Amino acid sequence: MNNEIFFSFVERLTSDEKMDVSKDGNVTVVVPKQCPLSYNPAYQSPYQLRFHFDWIDLVAGFDQPPYCYWDQEGNSNYFPNAERWLDPAAYSNEEVGSQHWGPEPRRYPTLSLITEKSDQWKAERLLAVAASMIGYGYHHHHIPEWNPSEEWYRNLPEDSYPNFEQIEQARELGEYVGQGVDCSDYSSWLYNYALGIYLVTSVEKQGNMTKVLANDGTLYSVTRVADATIDYETLCSTLQIGDLLYIAGSPTLSKFAIQQDLQQNNPPLITHVIMWLGDVGFSKQGTPLITDSHGSEVLDENHHLVPNGIQVRPFYKATVPSTQTTDESSPSWYFDHFVWALRILPTL
Numbered sequence: 001m002n003n004e005i006f007f008s009f010v011e012r013l014t015s016d017e018k019m020d021v022s023k024d025g026n027v028t029v030v031v032p033k034q035c036p037l038s039y040n041p042a043y044q045s046p047y048q049l050r051f052h053f054d055w056i057d058l059v060a061g062f063d064q065p066p067y068c069y070w071d072q073e074g075n076s077n078y079f080p081n082a083e084r085w086l087d088p089a090a091y092s093n094e095e096v097g098s099q100h101w102g103p104e105p106r107r108y109p110t111l112s113l114i115t116e117k118s119d120q121w122k123a124e125r126l127l128a129v130a131a132s133m134i135g136y137g138y139h140h141h142h143i144p145e146w147n148p149s150e151e152w153y154r155n156l157p158e159d160s161y162p163n164f165e166q167i168e169q170a171r172e173l174g175e176y177v178g179q180g181v182d183c184s185d186y187s188s189w190l191y192n193y194a195l196g197i198y199l200v201t202s203v204e205k206q207g208n209m210t211k212v213l214a215n216d217g218t219l220y221s222v223t224r225v226a227d228a229t230i231d232y233e234t235l236c237s238t239l240q241i242g243d244l245l246y247i248a249g250s251p252t253l254s255k256f257a258i259q260q261d262l263q264q265n266n267p268p269l270i271t272h273v274i275m276w277l278g279d280v281g282f283s284k285q286g287t288p289l290i291t292d293s294h295g296s297e298v299l300d301e302n303h304h305l306v307p308n309g310i311q312v313r314p315f316y317k318a319t320v321p322s323t324q325t326t327d328e329s330s331p332s333w334y335f336d337h338f339v340w341a342l343r344i345l346p347t348l
Contacts, residue, residue, distance in 0.1 A: 007036045007179075008070035008145055013132040014063045016055045028055050030131050032312045037179050038135030039296065040307040046300050047289055047312050048282040049131055051124050058121070058128040061111045067193070073143040074103030086152060100153070102146035105189060110196030110216035122195055123242035127280050129194045130291045130310070137180035137309040138293045142201060144189065147179045180309055183273050186293040187244055190275065197344065207246035207270035212344060220344050227340035228258045232317045235338070236288050241278035245290065245341045246270045247334060255322035255336050267339055274313075274334060276341070281312065288315040290334065297328040 012018035012035070022029045032045040051058060066072045075096050078084050091097035097104045114122065136144055181189060184203035191197040196215045200206050209222040226238045239245075248258055249271035261268050274292040281289030285301050289312055296308040306313050316331045326336045 009035065009132040010068055010070050013129065014059050019055065019132065021055045027051065028053065032131060032134045035135035037137060038307050039137060039309060043307050045312055046284065046302050049127060049280050050282050051280060053121055053124055058125050060113055066106065070145045073106060073145055076106060078103045097142055101140050101142050102148065103142060105143045105192055107198050107215045108192050108196050110214055114195060124280060125194045126190045126242050127277060129190055133310045135309065137178050138182060138295060139178055139180035140182050141180060142185050144181055145179055150177055181293055183293050186310060187273050187275055203273055204270050206273060209342060218346060220346055223343045223345055225341050225343045227262055228255065228338050229262055232335060239276045239278065239341055240343065241276060241280055243276040243341045243343050245274045245276060246339050247272035247274065247337045248339050249337060251327040252325055253337060254325045255318065258337065258339060270339055283314065289313065290315050295328065299331060
């Protein structure tokens with residue numbers, strides 16, 4: 001592994017100064033700030049995150065082990081020494097990771113203070129962690145700091161998947177080398193790190209969850225709260241902070257086709273996931289906001305491309321007929337390709 005980690009989100013998560021936290025009356029304001037890992041460090045987000053709790057309250061406990069140690073983010077069986085990190089055979093088991101995606105994440109404990117908090121606080125804690133990770137790249141990794149050298153990839157077995165030629169192609173797209181996570185590893189990481197609730201990292205499996213067993217043994221039900229058959233306004237009024245929206249990314253799909261598939265109980269293949277920011281997300285234009293790890297195809301309200309990786313992005317209303325197909329460069333791609341939304345709730 002490349003041990004020259006030059007930044008970790010844990011460095012600023014517990015520091016309101018590093019996060020440039022300010023107050024607007026009783027509201028805690030954070031402007032999404034690019035970390036040094038960003039593909040465009042100079043980019044300035046036009047959006048705000050407006051929390052209903054003090055920052056020090058939302059990030060309570062993150063200054064304690066194991067949260068404060070970036071080098072303990074992975075499965076604890078693979079952290080005893082550096083050699084284990086660098087042994088591709090260590091990640092041949094799907095339960096602990098993969099040779100090119102690295103180790104599976106540590107299962108973080110559910111702190112006792114979390115159980116005493118409101119659902120609103122829990123949801124905003126997810127977004128506090130998200131805010132500290134703005135700028136991480138879109139990489140096919142399970143944990144944010146997995147950053148093996150290019151030489152590590154070159155030494156993978158010839159029969160590994162993807163092979164070296166595929167890795168070379170992926171590297172050009174920024175998918176492997178460097179710190180960061182992909183979309184479903186990001187949503188899983190937020191719930192795991194912030195609340196002690198581990199979500200499966202396969203986006204298709206995650207999008208079909210019906211229940212989740214938290215790391216403290218609490219059973220959570222997963223409720224489908226909306227799907228593509230409802231209109232934009234109803235969808236936006238139904239969703240709550242922390243809801244996960246699943247997307248069918250095929251450019252050959254239209255909104256109408258997805259609706260037809262759902263009515264025939266034959267849903268399309270889920271390929272992406274985003275998290276709803278609700279009233280924490282503030283846009284001057286009143287546009288609902290989400291956070292995800294994604295490519296750099298999305299325009300913000302100032303008509304600037306939002307950089308690759310973990311960012312805050314707009315969720316625009318459809319701008320084309322429902323029968324028209326759209327790709328990721330379309331402003332309304334998220335809504336056009338939305339399949340359904342899931343909410344994680346405690347089982348009573």
